[in-house]
Amino acid sequence: MKLGTVLPDQTRKDVERRLQRGGIDFGGFVFRLALVSCLVFALLVLLVLVADVFDRGFGVLTDRGLDFLSAPLRTRADEAGIFQSLRGTFWIGVFVVALAFPFGIGAAIYLEEYAPDNRLTRLIDVNIRNLAGVPSVVYGILGFSIFVKAADGFFPGSVGDHAGKTTAAAGVTLAVLVLPIVIITSAEAIRAVPREIREASYGVGATQWDTIRTNVLPYAAPGILTGTLLSLARALGEAAPLILVGAVQGRLGSRTGFFEPEQLSEQFTAMPITITDWATKPANSGFVENTAAAIIVLLVVVLLANAVAILLRNRFENKRAGR
Template sequence: MQKRIRRRYGAERRFRMFGFAAVVLSAAFLAFLLATMVTNGWRGFLRTDVALTIDFPAAKLPVTRAQLGTPGADLALSGAGLEDAVSNAAIAQFGPGGDALIADSGWLHVRNALKHDPALLERKVTLHVPASTALDQGLGGDGTREMAAAAERLKKAGAISTSFNTNFLTESDSTDPVAVGIWGALKGSLLTMAVTFLIAFPVGVLSAIYLEEYAPKNRWTDLIEVSINNLAAVPSIIFGLLGLAVFLGTWQIGGATIGPLLPRSAALVGGLTLALMIMPVIVIASRNAIKSVPPSIRDAALGIGSSPIQVVFHHVLPLAMPGILTGTIIGMARALGETAPLLLIGMRAFIVTPPDGFTDPATVLPVQIFLWSDEVSRGFIEKTSAAIIVLLVFLLAMNGLAIYLRNKFETRW
């Protein structure tokens, strides 16, 4: 007897030890992931600037102050040779090859400075323009020796500075890693998530209410329940194929070929596809939440004269709403991080302008990360990690909101 008791206690201690080790291992993997992302991506939120002196009167740009004050200033400056003027100023200040220290998009910042203050066109000024990726990496210690020496020389001369890169949060995609931003992809994600929520939430909740409260128990409802459970486990890329066939398929009507029903690479199509993907998850979570409401609540409501629909919407649904919202937010968090179904419906386009509506060309943050990770330029490595950090912050915020709603509205029976 004593030997059996000792074995049982020993098994319990081993089980607790294995459970604790599993928790520690999971926390270690999470800490490693976060540390890797922060280590690789924190420089993506910074921008290195070079103090560049430009003599605008000597450059003799074919543009006047009056033109800079008109809506056609961009057109006038685009054909004025401003890019060559910036390159020549860099060579004159830093010597041969000095233009390699300035980012390809540096002349755009000079153009914006001229538009903001047309008086600069008549004097010699010093402007802070973005440094090239090679110079920035040389400053960070992972570039070539030539660029590291150039960065050290500029640092001693006080001609180089580092600041928070606000453009990374306000700009869209670009071919220059110095000028890229996540706002276009982030706005596309917000629009896509809005469409997903507005379609999946009401349809999923109403389906769960019908199946749990009104549907008769027969072979058809059993088949529907099995189908919903199976759909929740279907790989996401299958839903991308479904969205491609249903929303972007070409139709034949009366012998004539009709084009896609909806615009390609739009937040509307992406939201519809993701809504199909997370709807089974919402139905299952909503059914479990409705089922967890005690039958005594229904009996009490019916006993005081409530109709069946009043019982559902006035008593059962409010009590089940915390569980429903938790399942919905978890499903939305899964949709926010999806890439495969959106690639199939064309949301991998090069988008330089943030979308203004649900039908405008758009991309989403996970797809933007995927596209940047495939770029050859080393400057995109930091931007990719920085975008992953932003995506993780959104996912953690959504999961934290789900936990908060669960703890705030949970009712103990």
């Protein structure tokens, strides 16, 4: 039979019948159903939690509005606010950004670009990964035994039992806590820079520094940003290390401003601490609603950090893709 001639009718029908699917793929259907239910279950748990929190706490936010954010900690639920807690969390964030980001990104650049590939480097690499998995309480002990003592010596004004248990010590502790995560995610982003780009840069006579500054870092920026901002979100949500570093609830210093750097040498609280404390108060004291409201605020802060991460990442990615 020559090519291009029409198949006889009988053959065509035969082929058509064979090509049409025979029956339903039952196994595939069940598998797909199982996967969808995994997703639904995971989302449902989250949704119930968030809905419950909003149900209890949203009233506080709508009734009291800014007053809830600007009022200090008080013993009466309808007067108590989260001003000092927000302030503590803000300054902890400042420490993470100022310490963990530059040191973490710097260490990642060194490990990926400069460090020789030998046993020592690999050992360090493995141990940074292990550090990222160390429970945060352990970092709290580190913060208590090192940073609190250091802060005690650093700020001469603080005396007594609370000496050294300052915002600064807490900030440094949480910066160190997320440092391994910043290093790992940054190193992975740097490793993902295509070899072709490095070669192109070296090929026209760029130095290693030129190549890192003008090609590697811009290319890795989206990945680095995502990792670092997610680690910031993690730091803002940590409570356990802060308890060990000496976060208090009440009896806070006299500073009233939000941005006054002097408070770094004073006692502190933070959002997760306040939430933990309020959550343990009696059920009918009104603090249950306050707890929920504080959780909403913390969620918003963390989601904002993530939103910024996503926006910046998209911007850098678009730039990288030439759009």
